[in-house]
Amino acid sequence: MVNQQVRRKEERPYGGNLPRPKKRLKVVENRRRRTLALSLPQVPFPVFVVSVSVIAAGIIINVAQQAIVSQLSYQIDSVKSKIQSAQQVQDKLLAQEFMLESPQRIESVAVNKLSMVKASKVSYLKIVADPKDTSRN
Numbered sequence: 539m540v541n542q543q544v545r546r547k548e549e550r551p552y553g554g555n556l557p558r559p560k561k562r563l564k565v566v567e568n569r570r571r572r573t574l575a576l577s578l579p580q581v582p583f584p585v586f587v588v589s590v591s592v593i594a595a596g597i598i599i600n601v602a603q604q605a606i607v608s609q610l611s612y613q614i615d616s617v618k619s620k621i622q623s624a625q626q627v628q629d630k631l632l633a634q635e636f637m638l639e640s641p642q643r644i645e646s647v648a649v650n651k652l653s654m655v656k657a658s659k660v661s662y663l664k665i666v667a668d669p670k671d672t673s674r675n
Contacts, residue, residue, distance in 0.1 A: 637643060648654040 645656070649656060
């Protein structure tokens with residue numbers, strides 16, 4: 539056993555009783571953590587403000603145009619409905635005009651309301667411009 543203890547002490551590089559040397563520590567500066575996100579280029583603030591203003595103005599103009607289109611569409615629909623109702627009124631008036639101008643209605647009003655008498659025989663007179671001219675019949 540004694541031989542074994544001696545061997546163990548001999549196997550130790552610094553001996554059995556010697557303290558081990560301390561490792562020297564180095565100060566390492568923090569490295570920036572790398573992220574997977576893309577790094578954007580640095581844009582000057584005035585350029586950023588101008589670009590955001592241009593985009594906002596474009597959006598506002600687009601919304602205004604859509605509102606104008608919507609208003610005009612509503613006005614077109616309103617005018618179309620007015621045209622349709624005016625067309626219906628015109629059709630009714632034309633039908634009423636044809637009814638009022640019909641010979642049967644005129645005869646009925648003349649006999650019943652105006653107490654006129656219907657002629658039994660219709661006689662026509664032929665008027666000649668020149669009595670000597672007989673070429674016209």
